[in-house]
Amino acid sequence: MRNFRAVTDATTTQRIERLRSVPIFAELDDDGLNSILACATEFDAPAGQVLAEAGMAGAGLFVIEEGTVVVEVPDHPRELGPGEFFGELSLLVPDTPRAARVRTKTSARCLALSRHDFERLLESEPKMALAMLRVLARRIIDPGH
Numbered sequence: 001m002r003n004f005r006a007v008t009d010a011t012t013t014q015r016i017e018r019l020r021s022v023p024i025f026a027e028l029d030d031d032g033l034n035s036i037l038a039c040a041t042e043f044d045a046p047a048g049q050v051l052a053e054a055g056m057a058g059a060g061l062f063v064i065e066e067g068t069v070v071v072e073v074p075d076h077p078r079e080l081g082p083g084e085f086f087g088e089l090s091l092l093v094p095d096t097p098r099a100a101r102v103r104t105k106t107s108a109r110c111l112a113l114s115r116h117d118f119e120r121l122l123e124s125e126p127k128m129a130l131a132m133l134r135v136l137a138r139r140i141i142d143p144g145h
Helices: 012-020 030-039 088-092 115-124 126-141
Strands: 041-045 050-052 060-066 069-072 078-080 101-104 108-114
Touching: 012 030, 030 108, 030 115, 060 088, 060 115, 088 115, 108 115, 115 126
Parallel strands: none
Antiparallel strands: 041 108, 050 101, 060 108, 069 078, 069 101
16 A cells, blocks of 8 residues: 655645756746646655556656655666656656666655656657656666666
């Protein structure tokens, strides 16, 4: 059973400012950020919560706003923090099982975007795809960081 708690306490202005600090969203204007807010689900998860399980179907992207998660992949687990994301492979290669288990190391606040919503956003905000590809390239070049 998941212990997620939907977040409803922030104003739209505060949520836009948090999104603006996320590198894959940094170049978007207010309209683009509002589009993300309209379709993303913001939630809190306690420390130790599994957010994604290796081998399970993936259907969306998670963006970390606060806290730290551990991506548990063989030979090189990595920690991700505010502004980073995971689950992108499930968006780029549909119907592919998740490659890693991801759990919160600390309590965390995240945004979840479904594949359908993400594809729709990319049509109107292609800058987001370029920013995401840069991060993916860095991860391939240096999987330990």
